[in-house]
Amino acid sequence: MLGKIVKVTVDRPLGSCHPKHPDICYPVNYGYVKGVMAADGEEQDVYILGVDVPVNEFTGRVIAIIHRRDDVEDKWVAAPEGQTFSAEEIEARVEFQEQYFESEVIAVL
Numbered sequence: 001m002l003g004k005i006v007k008v009t010v011d012r013p014l015g016s017c018h019p020k021h022p023d024i025c026y027p028v029n030y031g032y033v034k035g036v037m038a039a040d041g042e043e044q045d046v047y048i049l050g051v052d053v054p055v056n057e058f059t060g061r062v063i064a065i066i067h068r069r070d071d072v073e074d075k076w077v078a079a080p081e082g083q084t085f086s087a088e089e090i091e092a093r094v095e096f097q098e099q100y101f102e103s104e105v106i107a108v109l
Contacts, residue, residue, distance in 0.1 A: 001062050002107050006033050008046045013054035029055050038073040047094050050079040063109045064090050069102040
């Protein structure tokens with residue numbers, strides 16, 4: 001999936017809070033790819049980097065995969081065409097949620 005263009009439906013726009021954990025607020029847009037099922041039986045989750053305003057939809061390139069060693073699903077990271085982020089930059093931007101898991105960026109485009 002790395003390098004592929006995906007259309008993300010954003011269900012947690014930048015600035016919103018987690019529906020079950022209101023202390024977790026999203027500093028990035030976060031959503032899912034309709035029709036692509038993840039290992040947890042739900043549609044594939046995606047962090048969106050490089051978009052600094054809340055959006056409802058986003059089309060961009062998958063630039064990284066975050067592997068959770070203590071969860072069944074990997075997370076994807078997407079960005080606008082032509083934008084790149086280092087593994088360290090990605091980790092810093094998704095720490096708000098990934099701090100609760102044993103996760104690592106395993107692939108970066």
